[in-house]
Amino acid sequence: MTQRASASYRRGARFAGTVIAAHGRHYLVALENGSAMLQCFPRGKKSEVAVGDYVSYEQESADQGVLVEIGERRNLLYRSDQFKSKLFAANLDQLLIVLATEPHFSEDLLGRALIAAEAHGLKSLIVLNKIDVEGALPLARERLAPYRELGYTVIELSAKMMPGDVHPQLDARLKDRSTILLGQSGMGKSTLVNLLVPDADAATREISSALNSGRHTTTFTRLYHLPDGGALIDSPGFQEFGLHHLTEGQLERAFADFRPYLGHCRFYNCHHLHEPGCAMLEAVEAGKIRPERHALYAQLIHEASQIVR
Numbered sequence: 001m002t003q004r005a006s007a008s009y010r011r012g013a014r015f016a017g018t019v020i021a022a023h024g025r026h027y028l029v030a031l032e033n034g035s036a037m038l039q040c041f042p043r044g045k046k047s048e049v050a051v052g053d054y055v056s057y058e059q060e061s062a063d064q065g066v067l068v069e070i071g072e073r074r075n076l077l078y079r080s081d082q083f084k085s086k087l088f089a090a091n092l093d094q095l096l097i098v099l100a101t102e103p104h105f106s107e108d109l110l111g112r113a114l115i116a117a118e119a120h121g122l123k124s125l126i127v128l129n130k131i132d133v134e135g136a137l138p139l140a141r142e143r144l145a146p147y148r149e150l151g152y153t154v155i156e157l158s159a160k161m162m163p164g165d166v167h168p169q170l171d172a173r174l175k176d177r178s179t180i181l182l183g184q185s186g187m188g189k190s191t192l193v194n195l196l197v198p199d200a201d202a203a204t205r206e207i208s209s210a211l212n213s214g215r216h217t218t219t220f221t222r223l224y225h226l227p228d229g230g231a232l233i234d235s236p237g238f239q240e241f242g243l244h245h246l247t248e249g250q251l252e253r254a255f256a257d258f259r260p261y262l263g264h265c266r267f268y269n270c271h272h273l274h275e276p277g278c279a280m281l282e283a284v285e286a287g288k289i290r291p292e293r294h295a296l297y298a299q300l301i302h303e304a305s306q307i308v309r
């Protein structure tokens with residue numbers, strides 16, 4: 001694949017590239033033409049660089065660079081709690097949310113991923129993997145039916161038992177786009193990556209050693225180039241998906257099922273929590289918005305109000 005940018009360099013020479021992996025304050029930057037990659041560090045203490053960022057760096061030594069500029073971002077996907085935020089990736093087109101028939105997937109995490117995507121203007125694709133596990137399939141389908149009704153695409157796969165279906169189902173949707181894979185561990189993300197990215201294992205080992213001078217780890221976010229164009233970003237599994245940074249206005253608009261009722265509440269500044277004449281609450285009452293979705297909204301509003309400023 002790539003080689004490290006070690007051959008000949010001029011100290012202080014500037015290069016531009018894409019951040020393809022991040023681990024703590026270590027970033028791996030691939031040159032624009034993909035010919036080489038170099039480990040880089042941010043100049044200051046604070047590192048706010050994400051995988052997918054376009055950056056320029058100055059080469060300091062044969063195997064190290066310093067990031068000097070982050071290019072303008074189309075978007076930045078991150079999660080946050082009361083105290084800190086964690087960056088997923090920048091300059092994305094879509095989320096590929098990987099769920100499975102078993103283990104039981106968290107609907108809370110699914111809901112949060114969809115809201116994060118909507119709030120950042122990103123498309124979401126939902127993959128239901130392991131459809132070969134027939135006993136668990138009906139329930140998984142039933143749990144996903146409301147999301148199909150909301151207009152989300154649900155793609156059923158068995159990455160392990162029917163690997164031949166993966167390319168026909170996903171290639172056109174991934175081509176020339178930057179896609180981040182999100183999912184709890186055990187859902188089949190790695191299995192999917194290995195099908196979609198030729199030599200993914202070798203690439204991971206190479207990234208891991210370049211990033212960490214040999215220390216192997218899989219707990220970093222990394223970007224793979226897809227053979228037909230586009231990028232696939234794999235992130236470590238996560239348990240929490242806090243969205244403390246979203247404002248009330250962003251939240252209410254991020255719920256696709258709320259949109260028909262926005263602006264129809266009695267009070268223009270309605271919080272849709274317990275106000276009289278609230279169009280959202282009436283829609284819940286009338287069975288037009290699922291109570292679970294309203295509960296997620298209320299929970300996210302609650303979390304957003306906890307932010308320490």
Ligand SMILES: Nc1nc2c(ncn2[C@@H]2O[C@H](COP(=O)(O)OP(=O)(O)O)[C@@H](O)[C@H]2O)c(=O)[nH]1
Binds near residue numbers: 132157162192
């Ligand atoms: N039955 C079944 N098992 C699968 C499928 N895809 C992945 N697995 C298995 O599920 C486990 C977790 O897969 P992995 O790709 O490591 O998941 P990750 O933690 O999301 O990266 C492994 O034992 C895989 O072999 C599938 O389509 N069907």
Ligand SMILES: [Mg+2]
Binds near residue numbers: 189
């Ligand atoms: Mg994995």
Ligand SMILES: [Zn+2]
Binds near residue numbers: 265273280281
């Ligand atoms: Zn309301």
